Amino acid sequence: MNDIAAELNVDTTVYKALLESTKAIPWKIDWETLRFSYIGPQIESLLGWSQHSWASIDDWIERMHPEDRDRVVNFCVAQSKAGVDHEADYRALKADGSYVWIRDVVHVVRNDAGEVEALIGFMFDISERKKSEEKLLRLQRELEELSYQDGLTGVANRRLLDSSLEAEWASARRNGHPLSFIMLDIDCFKQYNDHYGHLAGDDCLRRIAHILGSSILRPRDLLARFGGEEFALVLPETDREAARGVAERCRAAISDAAIPHRASDISHLVTVSMGVATATPVSGTPASLIEQADRRLYRAKQAGRDRIVTE
Structure with a gap:
């Protein structure tokens, strides 16, 4: 002392x-x-x-x-x-x-x-x-999770979709593996909102998100809300045929759910249209994959909706 x-x-x-x-x-x-x-x-x-x-x-x-x-x-x-x-x-x-x-x-x-x-x-x-400090870190993690989550449906939002797709594109390019991307649109959704109301429309979006999430079988696959009534799926190490199989499974699950849509031009139930794109990247950016899937989605809608276009 x-x-x-x-x-x-x-x-x-x-x-x-x-x-x-x-x-x-x-x-x-x-x-x-x-x-x-x-x-x-x-x-x-x-x-x-x-x-x-x-x-x-x-x-x-x-x-x-x-x-x-x-x-x-x-x-x-x-x-x-x-x-x-x-x-x-x-x-x-x-x-x-x-x-x-x-x-x-x-x-x-x-x-x-x-x-x-x-x-x-x-x-x-x-x-x-x-x-x-631990409470603050926990809150920060929760906020970070929320920043990557769509507020309505609870699935990944566009921000997480873009970052995940970027990472998977780089991985596919590095390893020479195929990467698939599915763009999905709920058919005649404006008419659904007009007929049933926007609250029912929100509930429909949540149900579709749940169905799609349940149809994904691998942890690395990502479901995201692209915007409005559009959803997207990122499927790493998945070739065209396998991606089409995922799309068919999603479409069948939505059909089995039998969500009423009396205002639809093509069915009395909710249906979806999908565009599927697959690439084994050697150059370019993932934007090309999105654009390709979007063009095929447009063709699916032009051809009468309620279908999948893969090429």
Whole structure:
């Protein structure tokens, strides 16, 4: 204790009163012996271990969460040897077996020859701060997920579609695999909204999205709302015939759902038109795949709707 006071050139009694009246836990380690020459009595109220049980650096190491131990010890030893002040966050073991988050702020003390003589520092309980940080990170992840999600149907939105298609295009080009893209349009959807109302139209979009999502069998395939009543499917490592099979499965599932559409020009049930495009990229951009699928979707609609065009 006197050594710390001397280091800071203050009266020992005043210094001790100041240190032991704070929630921060002061400590000092002799570098040559790696033993504690002092640790504040607050350590017992925080962790449950008595002040006198902190004899050496081994006690500090052993009372650290195993998952944090190597990272923190290696970092602190390296920084201390280099004579660099530092700080580290880790989970400290309490006497009751639970853990609290600690931040150790460390100052390296050198002698007149410039050699490391001691480490002095403070331990801070940052458990509440960590809880707040984790809550903030969780909220950020939720917001990020929402930013890639269509608000009405819950499937991927155009932003995620574009980024995923870009990544799959690059992967297909690198590996020489086919990539397929399906553009789907709900037939006569304006008439559906006019006849049943926009709330019913929104419900119809949600039902179609659910049906399409249930028709996708592989985790890597992506369903997205392209815009309005249009949906898109990205199918990595899928050739034309396999993509047509996916399209047929989606179309059949929508037909089986038998969603009434009395205002349709072609059926008394909701139907869809699809354009399917497949490429094994060697150059260009994924925009060409979208344009090709869109042209085939247009041809499907021009040919009477309720059909799939693949070439």
